[in-house]
Amino acid sequence: MRVVSGIQPTGKPHLGNYLGAIRNYVKLQDDAQAAGGECLIFIADLHALSLPHDPAELHASTLELVATLVACGLDPNKAILFNQAQVPAHPEMQWLLSGTARMGWLNRMTQWKDKAGKNREGQSIALFTYPVLQAADVLLYQATHVPVGEDQKQHLELARDIAQKFNNDFCPEDAPLFTLPEPIIPPEAARIMSLRDGSAKMSKSDPSDMSRINLQDDADAIMKKIKKAKTDPEPLPSEEAGLNARPEALNLVSIYGALTGQSVERVLSENGGQGFGAFKPKLGEALVETLAPISERFRALKEDRETLDAILARGAAKARERGTPTLAAAYEALGLVRG
Numbered sequence: 001m002r003v004v005s006g007i008q009p010t011g012k013p014h015l016g017n018y019l020g021a022i023r024n025y026v027k028l029q030d031d032a033q034a035a036g037g038e039c040l041i042f043i044a045d046l047h048a049l050s051l052p053h054d055p056a057e058l059h060a061s062t063l064e065l066v067a068t069l070v071a072c073g074l075d076p077n078k079a080i081l082f083n084q085a086q087v088p089a090h091p092e093m094q095w096l097l098s099g100t101a102r103m104g105w106l107n108r109m110t111q112w113k114d115k116a117g118k119n120r121e122g123q124s125i126a127l128f129t130y131p132v133l134q135a136a137d138v139l140l141y142q143a144t145h146v147p148v149g150e151d152q153k154q155h156l157e158l159a160r161d162i163a164q165k166f167n168n169d170f171c172p173e174d175a176p177l178f179t180l181p182e183p184i185i186p187p188e189a190a191r192i193m194s195l196r197d198g199s200a201k202m203s204k205s206d207p208s209d210m211s212r213i214n215l216q217d218d219a220d221a222i223m224k225k226i227k228k229a230k231t232d233p234e235p236l237p238s239e240e241a242g243l244n245a246r247p248e249a250l251n252l253v254s255i256y257g258a259l260t261g262q263s264v265e266r267v268l269s270e271n272g273g274q275g276f277g278a279f280k281p282k283l284g285e286a287l288v289e290t291l292a293p294i295s296e297r298f299r300a301l302k303e304d305r306e307t308l309d310a311i312l313a314r315g316a317a318k319a320r321e322r323g324t325p326t327l328a329a330a331y332e333a334l335g336l337v338r339g
């Protein structure tokens, strides 16, 4: 079992990242250990170059994200925690896969279409080829399990397509090089939505801070954001079907269920008939209960620059070692001569 996943250091990590992905990194680091496998989690700082960025901010937020991941329960003694920029095999492998990935495949990526909008010609090449780097990230380590939110599913399917084509084109039938990775998506929190618009994903790039709960928000900010979260005037239904066409209500109920380990059905059977005036404070409290210890640990860690640098250096050394055999095999399969 090889668990591999990444998270971008742009913007502040939020509840969607936590419930959709980070919580599963923490769970899977233990599952991997129990199965005699390994878990590699990285800060996708190279991916951050695909959109305009401020170098000083990128540097600071990379270190803050390490502190956040550790605060969330990722243990650098159990998982290999590193940033891509310290492991050149990632962009190397990306180039080796670039002869296999197809323009048509990348053109179909919904994130490319959404982020580029009407101005495709003005986008960086990195924004277009970004999913090939993402494929390299997981294929380099022979990942079996990739914990992600629903929005990354298409990128993972692309990684599988690239792996399969490379195996077909360059490897003997009985000795494929790349393992096909499986996405691990939590059904209860696959897609946490914005607090201001139930049809948009909660996102680091939303200009409104009221649209998301940041993992570093304090209790007052959390309660205020939940109080102001968009809802409708109807009370909560007693059954799931009653949430059809009520995306904001469904989102709040799903968040509450994900935090308390209950299904939507169960949350409704206990809270059906309540108005949001009663349900929102309950949700706010559940959020504070989960996030307060995380932000406390984060604050204690984030100034400890030496520890954060050391975690990344140690993780990167291990990651470089883990990636070496597959990178060498990819060079060889392609017929490239290396001394």
Ligand code: TYM
Residues within 6 Å of the ligand: 004, 005, 006, 007, 008, 009, 016, 017, 018, 019, 020, 021, 022, 044, 047, 133, 134, 137, 138, 146, 147, 148, 149, 150, 151, 152, 189, 190, 191, 192, 193, 201, 202, 203
């Ligand atoms: P990123 O940084 O946008 O998000 C990190 C993780 O959080 C999940 N996520 C969500 N889950 C549920 N609801 C939401 N509203 C929500 N928003 C974000 C994402 O699905 C992701 O799992 N391209 C990736 C980073 C990456 C990567 C990889 C992931 C680079 N290489 C290799 C896996 C494997 C990204 O931008 O995630």
